[in-house]
């Protein structure tokens with residue numbers, strides 16, 4: 228199987244892998260047959276295979292439905308010095324993501340169908356990951372006037388959000404939910420009450436006191452999460468809470484789900500991996516919004532992932548230029564890159580016995596497809612798009628930010644040891660990423676397989 232081959236009449240057999248597809252309750256050694264852009268089906272080992280197919284050897288590897296990131300900042304249009312759609316999607320496929328959902332806080336903001344179409348066209352030109360734009364909730368994400376959701380939906384948006392900024396009032400959020408409901412669009416909220424968090428640069432707690440930095444209390448997030456859950460009940464809308472980071476947020480989502488509301492949420496890897504004491508270095512790559520929290524909040528996120536309260540893993544990939552991140556901690560912009568580190572950090576949870584591999588796939592593929600209603604994605608069922616993420620849970624590696632496919636390098640995970648990675652990424656039947664160590668990995672897997 229060659230990289231970036233033509234699309235027509237190509238049959239590919241992903242052979243000898245272990246298929247994990249929660250959408251079909253599949254957790255077994257199977258072969259996966261693809262033809263052109265679509266899945267033909269899962270075949271039992273030993274079942275007859277078409278003679279004219281190319282074979283991709285997945286011995287000892289996990290074969291999963293393509294991973295979908297609900298929360299990516301691609302920066303184009305307007306901030307191409309930080310990232311472009313081409314570089315961002317290159318980072319995505321290298322990290323195992325076949326699909327990214329692009330947040331609208333570009334310049335100009337994606338609050339109209341012309342910007343939506345531009346993003347889709349640039350993604351088609353790059354031919355790497357699928358890109359689904361998210362439209363702005365309000366014009367210019369200014370929080371005052373609702374954006375033209377219907378026109379953007381016709382152009383291809385899959386959700387609406389003013390991410391990066393909170394929706395300033397409950398009244399505005401109610402109207403946005405009611406309007407979005409008319410177009411069957413989920414509302415995604417960056418929950419943060421500005422009247423509590425304004426001026427804050429890190430989590431409010433003992434570390435913000437020690438370091439003399441202004442804090443953002445957990446309550447700033449929790450007030451808005453509770454507000455949105457109440458409004459989900461009032462309006463019956465689909466609400467998705469972005470990057471939850473606090474114990475109160477997890478508890479509120481758990482209660483909303485128990486009450487049968489259409490509320491979902493995502494978590495970003497840095498929030499379960501690092502705590503606010505990392506800010507002691509004054510490294511601006513520990514500055515993000517929501518901020519790194521204290522240990523008790525981190526434990527609540529782990530529990531939420533364990534018990535199913537947290538639906539999805541999202542990267543919140545937020546590239547910034549080195550010059551911007553070189554500013555004083557107070558002045559530097561919020562955010563870190565995440566597309567190439569998320570899967571490795573998620574494997575940490577599997578190795579620690581916090582979540583199963585099945586749950587990892589559910590949070591990276593099955594649930595994201597459901598939350599944004601991405602038809603024929605997040606599954607390896609017959610006729611689904613041939614989007615596949617192939618993983619080696621045992622691959623030991625060290626993340627080198629300098630080798631990142633992203634244009635930006637703002638990550639606190641440079642030099643971090645990881646175990647587990649995406650080995651190959653297939654988007655609509657095309658191999659768009661093959662790990663440079665693939666040959667070495669499969670050789671090792673053969674040796675292991677023949678030894679047992």
Ligand SMILES: [Zn+2]
Nearest residue numbers: 390391417469
């Ligand atoms: Zn956000």
